[in-house]
Amino acid sequence: MHAMHLLAAAAGGGQVVPARAQMATTLGFHIILACFGIAFPTIVLVTEFRGLSRSDEVAMLLARRWSQVMGVLVAVGAVTGTVLSFEMGLLWPGLMRAYGAVLGVPFGFEGIFFFLEAIFTGIYLYGWQRLPGWTHFWTGIPIALTGLGGAVAVMAANSWMNSPGGFTLSHGRVVAVDPWHVFFNRATVYETPHMILAAYMVVGFVIASVYAAGILRGNRDRYHRLGFGIPFTIGAILTPIQIFVGDTAARAIASQQPVKFAAIEYVTQTGRDVPEYLGGFYVNGKVYFGLRIPYADSLLVGFKPSTKVTGLDSVSAANRPPALTLIHLSFDAMVGLAFLLLLAGLWALLVWRRSRGLPRQSWFWWLGILCGPAALVAMECGWIVTEVGRQPWVVYQLMTTTQAATTNGGVIDSLTAVIVLYAVLGVVTLILLRMLARRWRQSPQTEPEAVVPYGPPAEHREPTGREPA
Amino acid sequence: MIVDVVGGILLAGLTLYAALGGADFGGGLWDLLAGGYQRGRAARQLIDDTITPVWEANHVWLIFILVIFWTVFPSAFAAVMTAAALPLWLAAFGIVLRGAGFAFRKEVEALHWQRLFGATFALSSLIVPFFMGTVIGAIASGRVPANAAHTDPAVWTGPTSLLIGALFVAVCAYLAAVFLTREASRRSDERLRRYFTLRAAVAGAVSGALSLATLLEIHGSNPALFHGLTHRALALVIVSAACGLAVLVSLVTGRSQALRPLSVLGVAAVVWGWGVAQYPALLPGTGLTLTSGAAPHSVLVTVVVVFVVAALLVGPSFLLLFSLHGRQLLEEEKPAEEGGT
Numbered sequence: 001m002h003a004m005h006l007l008a009a010a011a012g013g014g015q016v017v018p019a020r021a022q023m024a025t026t027l028g029f030h031i032i033l034a035c036f037g038i039a040f041p042t043i044v045l046v047t048e049f050r051g052l053s054r055s056d057e058v059a060m061l062l063a064r065r066w067s068q069v070m071g072v073l074v075a076v077g078a079v080t081g082t083v084l085s086f087e088m089g090l091l092w093p094g095l096m097r098a099y100g101a102v103l104g105v106p107f108g109f110e111g112i113f114f115f116l117e118a119i120f121t122g123i124y125l126y127g128w129q130r131l132p133g134w135t136h137f138w139t140g141i142p143i144a145l146t147g148l149g150g151a152v153a154v155m156a157a158n159s160w161m162n163s164p165g166g167f168t169l170s171h172g173r174v175v176a177v178d179p180w181h182v183f184f185n186r187a188t189v190y191e192t193p194h195m196i197l198a199a200y201m202v203v204g205f206v207i208a209s210v211y212a213a214g215i216l217r218g219n220r221d222r223y224h225r226l227g228f229g230i231p232f233t234i235g236a237i238l239t240p241i242q243i244f245v246g247d248t249a250a251r252a253i254a255s256q257q258p259v260k261f262a263a264i265e266y267v268t269q270t271g272r273d274v275p276e277y278l279g280g281f282y283v284n285g286k287v288y289f290g291l292r293i294p295y296a297d298s299l300l301v302g303f304k305p306s307t308k309v310t311g312l313d314s315v316s317a318a319n320r321p322p323a324l325t326l327i328h329l330s331f332d333a334m335v336g337l338a339f340l341l342l343l344a345g346l347w348a349l350l351v352w353r354r355s356r357g358l359p360r361q362s363w364f365w366w367l368g369i370l371c372g373p374a375a376l377v378a379m380e381c382g383w384i385v386t387e388v389g390r391q392p393w394v395v396y397q398l399m400t401t402t403q404a405a406t407t408n409g410g411v412i413d414s415l416t417a418v419i420v421l422y423a424v425l426g427v428v429t430l431i432l433l434r435m436l437a438r439r440w441r442q443s444p445q446t447e448p449e450a451v452v453p454y455g456p457p458a459e460h461r462e463p464t465g466r467e468p469a
Numbered sequence: 470m471i472v473d474v475v476g477g478i479l480l481a482g483l484t485l486y487a488a489l490g491g492a493d494f495g496g497g498l499w500d501l502l503a504g505g506y507q508r509g510r511a512a513r514q515l516i517d518d519t520i521t522p523v524w525e526a527n528h529v530w531l532i533f534i535l536v537i538f539w540t541v542f543p544s545a546f547a548a549v550m551t552a553a554a555l556p557l558w559l560a561a562f563g564i565v566l567r568g569a570g571f572a573f574r575k576e577v578e579a580l581h582w583q584r585l586f587g588a589t590f591a592l593s594s595l596i597v598p599f600f601m602g603t604v605i606g607a608i609a610s611g612r613v614p615a616n617a618a619h620t621d622p623a624v625w626t627g628p629t630s631l632l633i634g635a636l637f638v639a640v641c642a643y644l645a646a647v648f649l650t651r652e653a654s655r656r657s658d659e660r661l662r663r664y665f666t667l668r669a670a671v672a673g674a675v676s677g678a679l680s681l682a683t684l685l686e687i688h689g690s691n692p693a694l695f696h697g698l699t700h701r702a703l704a705l706v707i708v709s710a711a712c713g714l715a716v717l718v719s720l721v722t723g724r725s726q727a728l729r730p731l732s733v734l735g736v737a738a739v740v741w742g743w744g745v746a747q748y749p750a751l752l753p754g755t756g757l758t759l760t761s762g763a764a765p766h767s768v769l770v771t772v773v774v775v776f777v778v779a780a781l782l783v784g785p786s787f788l789l790l791f792s793l794h795g796r797q798l799l800e801e802e803k804p805a806e807e808g809g810t
């Protein structure tokens with residue numbers, strides 16, 4: 001608490017630092033669940049499709065169990081997403097007062113997708129018992145589609161903040177809005193696919209790493225191989241596409257948000273023959289301990305060494321993002337981890353081509369376990385790059401984050417509450433999923449059980465029953 | 470005027486959230502009061518069954534309201550969010566605890582964990598409507614300044630706010646008990662039907678008493694709103710009172726068919742009564758009206774389009790969800806209780 005007060009004091013007593021910390025905490029937490037909301041239904045449906053079309057009992061069991069996990073994650077995601085809606089106003093009233101009408105356009109469409117997603121999730125999750133097989137499968141299709149639609153809409157809002165347009169200002173007030181232009185702004189073209197691919201990679205690799213751990217423990221049965229194989233294949237196929245999209249995005253940022261790009265690549269001065277730094281710390285305009293590759297940055301931006309790259313010196317110090325080291329290292333971590341994931345996919349592909357099976361080396365399975373956290377960290381790093389890299393702006397070159405922040409005191413208190421609440425929420429969610437896994441391990445062939453609140457039938461319950469956690 | 474249309478859309482969202490989300494919150498109250506785990510088992514099971522597949526979809530109405538509010542009336546949204554920050558934070562945290570508690574309770578086996586998550590779900594189901602009610606009370610009683618820079622407890626702790634907070638809790642409990650009575654009756658569970666009939670009647674009486682108390686309080690503190698309620702919105706006030714009485718009569722006589730529509734109509738009449746009485750003020754006491762506080766025209770058109778698309782897509786989907794749920798096709802294993810349609 002005390003340290004946070006100092007933090008706030010250091011920022012000039014304003015609420016912007018704790019407000020940013022709170023937004024980062026809640027968004028960083030929710031985005032994981034959002035990934036599961038976007039991509040998990042598709043992975044479950046692919047598995048159910050396999051189960052139905054090939055009468056594959058193992059695939060059906062996996063789909064059913066994953067659907068139960070989805071139920072928990074969707075519930076947590078629904079409520080943490082609501083917190084973000086509140087925070088738009090509670091933390092950033094300045095932003096909403098000035099640009100709420102503009103930001104509302106993509107969020108309005110998101111609302112439709114969110115409705116449909118929630119409705120069909122209710123049908124799909126609880127329809128396993130009574131709906132006929134293919135009917136049940138088809139009730140899941142709208143969830144997968146609306147998950148994509150919702151992602152498109154939310155990313156349109158975020159990319160609008162990076163590339164604002166589609167409105168007319170008069171005396172600082174928005175007087176006209178072109179909804180089409182707001183929704184399909186310049187940045188959404190690359191931000192949206194980048195995030196959707198990230199969501200599929202995160203879910204694919206995270207689910208796969210759970211089964212990689214099982215296989216490493218010696219459970220190399222079909223259940224585990226399929227549980228690893230389906231999500232891992234989806235993640236691995238998308239990884240090279242993601243690397244291509246990310247590379248395109250970086251080039252677009254170099255031209256559209258040059259200061260963000262300069263922060264990402266430690267470009268201190270505008271010029272040609274700009275080197276690329278791998279790693280390294282940025283202190284007072286100098287890069288320490290970074291691996292310097294001459295001309296590489298110019299080459300990456302314009303495919304020739306003479307390409308001019310805009311540097312941090314193009315704007316005054318006050319208009320540069322803070323924490324350059326954080327931005328740069330986050331970017332490097334994201335790219336590095338993407339190549340690690342690519343390596344894992346190539347390894348599996350090579351083995352598959354040779355032997356039509358999964359790798360036998362335990363090294364591969366250790367890498368498989370690592371893939372889930374790697375994808376997660378890469379995704380979070382990407383968000384750090386784009387959000388911290390946009391600072392000091394909340395709406396690029398139009399409104400600073402300080403102008404947007406609440407003038408209410410007490411953000412430190414809500415921040416503290418959020419940290420405690422989300423820590424408990426995260427830990428309990430993980431404990432619960434582990435409990436589910438343990439229950440499934442003990443009864444590997446049974447269907448997920450219906451749990452009655454406050455006590456299943458007597459023969460089922462022993463007061464000294466298994467202790468969770 | 471298109472601004473009246475979008476105001477109506479906002480009220481429609483509020484109505485649906487109050488009716489559908491409200492019943493889910495009220496289920497939490499009855500879960501809390503159901504007693505020990507042996508005694509309360511059957512009631513909790515029915516509550517769980519009725520909430521499980523639908524609460525997330527019902528909850529989306531809140532997101533819808535927030536988004537439409539900030540899109541259509543951005544400055545009023547910012548003012549409310551600043552002036553009434555504390556109750557809104559508490560409501561937001563309550564929403565997290567309630568949803569998570571409910572979802573977690575289903576997945577744990579040990580009784581003490583079920584109790585912990587159940588209590589979290591049930592208690593937060595009380596907190597959320599109460600604090601939301603205080604915020605509505607703050608707006609209705611004209612305590613939200615147009616250019617609020619700071620939160621102030623005086624904004625949302627006035628008598629109107631506290632009464633409306635209590636009223637929200639009571640109405641949620643009332644709606645839930647009515648819905649649960651109907652459900653128990655559909656399942657031919659006579660014991661639970663009587664159990665929830667009694668509770669619906671009590672909650673209905675308390676809601677009625679709180680409505681009257683609020684009206685009396687407004688008479689003294691907020692003559693403009695009182696005048697609106699007793700003149701322009703009088704028909705709606707009468708409709709809501711008549712629906713409340715009709716529900717009580719149906720409960721006593723054991724006719725359950727019309728229970729749900731009547732109770733929802735009663736609550737809708739209250740929401741619209743407030744809107745009509747306050748019209749055209751957006752934040753009473755500030756001079757901010759629907760017209761002066763509205764977003765640019767093209768945004769309002771977009772919101773109407775979104776609403777029409779939503780009505781065309783979301784409406785039938787909701788009907789599908791509710792009808793599958795009503796036909797007990799969305800429940801976890803209980804083959805002995807095959808219900809009719």
